[in-house]
Amino acid sequence: xxxxxxxxxxxxxxxxxxxxxxGIHTARAVSNFPISGVxxxxxxxxxxxxxxxxxxxxxxxxxVGELDGEQHKFIVAxxxxxxxxxxxxxxxxxxxxxxxxxxxxxxxxxxxxxxALELAGYTKGDYEKxxxxxxxxxxxxxxxxxxxxxxxxxxxxxxxxxxAMDYLRNEFAKKATExxxxxxxGRTQLQDAxxxxxxxxxxxxxRMTMEDEQRLRELIPLxxxxxxxxxxxxxxxxxxxxxxxxVTERLSELTKIEFExxxxxxxxxxxxxxxxxxxxxxxxxxxxxxxxxxxLRLLSSxxxxxxxEINLPPMQAGSSIMPGKVNPVIPEMVNQVAFAVxxxxxxxxxxxxxxxxxLNAFEPIMCRxxxxxxxxxxxxxxxxADRCISGITANEEQLRLSVENSIGLVTALSPMLGYENATLxxxxxxxxxxxxxxxxxxxxxxxxxxxxxxLGDVDRLAGPAxx
Numbered sequence: 001x002x003x004x005x006x007x008x009x010x011x012x013x014x015x016x017x018x019x020x021x022x023g024i025h026t027a028r029a030v031s032n033f034p035i036s037g038v039x040x041x042x043x044x045x046x047x048x049x050x051x052x053x054x055x056x057x058x059x060x061x062x063x064v065g066e067l068d069g070e071q072h073k074f075i076v077a078x079x080x081x082x083x084x085x086x087x088x089x090x091x092x093x094x095x096x097x098x099x100x101x102x103x104x105x106x107x108x109x110x111x112x113x114x115x116a117l118e119l120a121g122y123t124k125g126d127y128e129k130x131x132x133x134x135x136x137x138x139x140x141x142x143x144x145x146x147x148x149x150x151x152x153x154x155x156x157x158x159x160x161x162x163x164a165m166d167y168l169r170n171e172f173a174k175k176a177t178e179x180x181x182x183x184x185x186g187r188t189q190l191q192d193a194x195x196x197x198x199x200x201x202x203x204x205x206x207r208m209t210m211e212d213e214q215r216l217r218e219l220i221p222l223x224x225x226x227x228x229x230x231x232x233x234x235x236x237x238x239x240x241x242x243x244x245x246x247v248t249e250r251l252s253e254l255t256k257i258e259f260e261x262x263x264x265x266x267x268x269x270x271x272x273x274x275x276x277x278x279x280x281x282x283x284x285x286x287x288x289x290x291x292x293x294x295x296l297r298l299l300s301s302x303x304x305x306x307x308x309e310i311n312l313p314p315m316q317a318g319s320s321i322m323p324g325k326v327n328p329v330i331p332e333m334v335n336q337v338a339f340a341v342x343x344x345x346x347x348x349x350x351x352x353x354x355x356x357x358x359l360n361a362f363e364p365i366m367c368r369x370x371x372x373x374x375x376x377x378x379x380x381x382x383x384x385a386d387r388c389i390s391g392i393t394a395n396e397e398q399l400r401l402s403v404e405n406s407i408g409l410v411t412a413l414s415p416m417l418g419y420e421n422a423t424l425x426x427x428x429x430x431x432x433x434x435x436x437x438x439x440x441x442x443x444x445x446x447x448x449x450x451x452x453x454x455l456g457d458v459d460r461l462a463g464p465a466x467x
Contacts, residue, residue: 005125018124021090023110023132029103033094036368040104041091043371048083049152050108052254053145053228054136055079060247061138064240070120071135078115087111095368100361101146108145109136139239139247141231143269143359148226148251150367154278155223155257157374158216164381165213165285171389172206175199183458184309184399185406192408195461198310198394205292212285219281222274224258226251230265233358272352272360275370279348282341282373289380290338293331296388300328309399313391330388337380344369404455409436412461416454417445 004015007024014024041047058075061067067075081087090111093103109132114124116136122129130136137145180199185192228251229244231237236244244261252259262268302308318327347369351362403409407426413436414422421443428439437455440446446454454460 005123007125016125021087021111021114021124022092022107023114023125025106025132026093026103026110029093029097029099029106033097033103035094035096038095038368039092040095040107041088042095043153043367043375044085044088045153045156046104046149046367046371047085047088047091047108049149049156050104050145051079051083051112052152053149053251054108054112055083056228056247056251056254057138057140057145058136059250060243061240063246063250064242066138066240066243067135071116071130074116074120074130075112075136077119078112081115082108082112087115095364097364098361099364100142100359101364101367102142104364105137105140105142105145106132109133112136139229139231139243143232144227144230144234144265146363147269148228150363150370151223151226151274152251152255152257153367154370154374155220155255157371157378158219158223158278161285161374161378161381162213162216164378165209165216168381168385168389169206169209169213171385172202172209175389175392176203176206179394181458182394182396182399183403183455183461185402185408192406194408194411195403197458197462198399200462201295205295208288208292212281212288215281215284219278220257222277224260225262225268225274226259227262227265227268228259229261230269234262234264234266234269236265266358270355270358270360272355272363272366275348275363275366276352278370279345279366279373282370282377283345285377286338286341286373289377289384290335293334293338293384296331296392297328309395309402311393311395312388315387330384334380334384337376341373341377344373400455403461404437405435407436413440413454421445 003018005018006013007016008014009024009028011028014027016023016027055076058067058072058079062069062072091107093107097103113127113130113132113136116130117124117126120129176199178199179202180197182198183195184198184201185194186196187193226248227234228247229236229239231239248259248261296310296312299307299309300312303311312328312330314326315329316326318325318329348366351366351369352360354360354362407429410417410422410426410429413425417425417440425436425439425443425445428434428443429436432439434442437451440451441448
């Protein structure tokens with residue numbers, strides 16, 4: 001049998017594998033919460049953020065004279081290993097947990113303490129030398145560590161999501177340039193409207209993405225207000241003089257993010273409003289990406305019995321019974337990611353609302369929902385860009401014919417024909433089943449050459465009125 005060590009807590013004693021970096025508090029959490037099967041280690045940015053917060057706390061405690069030099073040195077060294085990902089396998093508590101994140105904080109305290117002990121030449125579990133709570137968690141509470149770490153992690157993840165969206169936007173922009181001269185019919189309420197270019201359609205996709213990037217950037221300053229040093233409920237109980245300023249400044253140095261202490265730490269400790277705001281922007285991103293994916297699926301529908309305006313790159317065989325069928329699987333994937341993110345937003349909303357008095361106990365589920373939403377959106381953006389948008393081609397002849405055959409073309413011709421004649425053309429075309437071109441020629445309103453010249457003038461058909 002593996003060697004064991006005996007640890008104790010307020011509930012009693014428990015045997016822990018001697019080589020484990022985690023301890024009794026982590027073991028109880030693992031036993032209590034066998035829920036999602038996804039450990040907190042799955043969220044790499046959260047583990048990194050926890051390590052940065054713990055390092056900042058150790059530095060601040062050393063600076064104000066609360067932590068001795070040897071303890072400080074080895075705790076900081078252990079924090080840096082955790083931040084680098086060297087001990088991820090030791091972060092084993094489930095992402096869904098009771099206790100307002102206490103299990104996550106305890107897991108971090110124990111892993112850092114035991115690795116620090118090992119680095120100092122002591123045995124894991126020899127907590128008289130370096131203790132998970134007395135030293136690693138000094139001047140802290142789960143209630144200030146956990147939300148601060150979540151904010152750090154969210155800033156890291158939001159920046160990565162912005163990069164992914166910028167990558168996707170550039171692919172849309174490339175297609176906008178490629179298709180700038182391809183005429184087609186625009187539609188409102190799925191009915192023919194007026195001519196536009198396929199390039200304009202893709203430029204709109206790019207613009208929508210860019211606007212959401214900006215909304216994400218606007219979140220970062222709001223996440224920079226932290227309650228670190230507020231301890232249990234924001235009153236700063238057990239935080240030594242000078243600690244709050246020192247720990248916030250040090251966290252800013254370590255992360256290269258300008259954090260500031262909340263003006264009212266009691267309010268900041270219980271208020272989850274910023275997480276609701278982040279979730280709402282993620283929902284906005286999801287909704288707009290899903291709308292874009294709906295458009296791509298519709299425009300590529302067919303290939304012969306649908307719109308058939310664009311071709312999505314074929315990714316896989318689409319049916320087990322229909323030979324030759326190819327489905328728009330990448331946009332469908334993006335739709336499903338969006339559905340999930342919209343659901344996560346509801347989870348965050350309910351969790352934030354359910355807070356009581358001086359603490360919200362439901363930050364772990366907010367953390368999981370936000371982390372899943374961001375990481376899935378990021379992956380969806382890269383996948384949509386690489387496996388769909390970059391390979392789209394246009395059925396130019398089909399698009400041109402749709403313009404020629406559409407009754408909506410008369411709107412674009414109205415300035416040349418006059419409103420009354422344009423109305424007559426629309427009525428005749430509809431009643432007689434003819435194209436606008438045929439009716440215009442039949443009524444001698446334009447010559448063939450004049451009509452061809454206008455149809456070939458994309459800027460006139462799909463732009464503002466010519467002077």
